Amino acid sequence: MPFRDLEGFDDDTRRAMTQAFTAVCSRLSLEPDDPERQEVAAQIIELASRGERDPGKLFALAMEVLDV
Numbered sequence: 017m018p019f020r021d022l023e024g025f026d027d028d029t030r031r032a033m034t035q036a037f038t039a040v041c042s043r044l045s046l047e048p049d050d051p052e053r054q055e056v057a058a059q060i061i062e063l064a065s066r067g068e069r070d071p072g073k074l075f076a077l078a079m080e081v082l083d084v
Contacts, residue, residue: 018057029069033060036074043079056082 018037019030040046040056059078068074 019061022061025064029064032069032071032074033064035071036060036078039071039075040078040082044082 019025019033022030022033025033037056037060040060041050041053044052044056046053046056056078059081060074063074063077063081068077
């Protein structure tokens with residue numbers, strides 16, 4: 017889980033963030049060493065910080081913010 021050590025989020029939120037992150041990376045065909053994964057993670061953290069907890073919405077909003 018890429019967000020497991022992130023403070024300030026409960027386990028359910030971190031799971032939702034991970035689901036969204038995995039889905040975005042899969043949709044964009046990002047390899048594990050692709051630097052763009054950092055931008056995806058940053059966007060998902062920002063969205064979750066604003067209160068979004070639904071993995072589907074996190075995915076859709078991240079895709080929109082990333083403009084893909």
